[in-house]
Amino acid sequence: MHLIDIGLNLTHDSFDHDRDQVWQRARDAGVAQAILTGASREHSPLALELARTRPGEWFATAGVHPHHASDYTAECDAEMRALHAHPEVVAVGETGLDYFRDFSPRPAQRKAFERQLEIAADTGKPLFLHQRDAHADFVAIMKDFEGRIGPAVVHCFTGTREELFDCLDRDWHIGITGWLCDERRGQHLRAIVKNIPANRLMVETDAPYLLPRTLRPMPKDRRNEPMFLPHIVEELARDRGEDVAVTAANATATTRAFFRLPGAS
Template identity: 45%
Template sequence: MTSGLIDIGVNLTSSRFDDDREAVLAAALGGETPPLAALIITGTSLAESRAAVALCDQYGQHYPQQLSATAGIHPHSASDYSSGSIAELAELARHPSVVAIGETGLDFNRNFSPPESQQRSFVGHIELAAETGLPLFLHERDASARLLDILSQHRDHFRGGVLHCFTGDKKALYGYLDLDLYIGITGWVCDERRGLELQRLVREIPAERLLLESDAPYLLPRTLRPKPKQGRNQPCYLTEVLTTVAALRGDRADQLAATTAANSRRLFGLPDAP
């Protein structure tokens, strides 16, 4: 039984869902025994954050208390950060559907925005999280040392956050845990090619700090059978991540679903399940 499962990160504003977004939501949240209890739509730019909130408004009546959103500017787009954009994010953050500030952080893997721009944007997001009392939805690639340094400098001022789609090493994991952050696990853990270190580390994440997410339409679990023809991930496939993580940890899937859902509700202030 996985009906209590919560997907803390789905890119539902992606154009890859334009043709069947309602069906994707129905597969995740509809029916008598839906695989998910709730999902959080990720905001990765001003436009995408507005779109995420709009989707919560659009479908909220059909799925009451099951849809939430984040508001932020991804480090790839950090060059777009300005005093005007952070003011618009602050306005969005007042919407009742917004439960976190982000996606924000540092990505030194591709550097689509210069590191200096990324760090300036990141600090602005931390300050907004402190101002609003909302947790941070964090992204990091090849930048754990600098991310931890910045977070440590500001840790007394924001109330918490999650390292979304964690794929780092043991040193990074324990650095995040030492800052009382949550750890988000995606279908990366189902990848027999690049997920081997994560498969080992997932056992070391304290149960009370573990969250699950699809990151759909990306990171389709490679263990999923049958494989979807279009190769697109969906929130309803989060059950595959749950099954894999439970097996790696030696947990029962239903208990892990309940634990991670409780963690999600605690971090993001989500309402209790009806």
């Protein structure tokens, strides 16, 4: 398999001591490329800095997660726009709404989301989106930008069947993580992932978060890594009733087209 992890938080400090080894393990497992998530004023520049160390293998997003929306000032907007001048930054985000945690006030979340949608409209770059417990407001804000923004992926989709079809009806892409493997929270996903068209489906680990609970043996440190992406793809293929090679090849082709990535070396 030649897989692409579209959501890898490689700037996380849990990777500081062994980042190169983490990536070598991923490469050995068949993960050829990754999109490094930029989700704050602090980590978006770091994602770009890392991406530039492995041209053709690592790429970056630049954005401000709704948890950090209170930090989205005019100066922050200028910083994000400067990051998007670099070709290694291939998407706007992680941005969106999160009403589950409400770490930033909801009006601040909506404002920061709108400002980043403006960046997507101005740059033509695709969107890397986050939504949790905020579907109605999320869809309404996106609708305000119809015709101005390009493709969008709802990263780490965890929503209902109805929410999935809402996203698909709007031609949005869907990112599936190890949430699928969580018997406590992800069982409903197993029944609906087969409805995602192959040209709308992408895969991701969201590492170091969301370690797949079906892994055996479980890593002692409970840290998720990109090398576990094939395990997610195997589970996903089974739920879709597909051969693993088909799911993998389609997800990779879809990802390359969406982010306009070169082929892996």
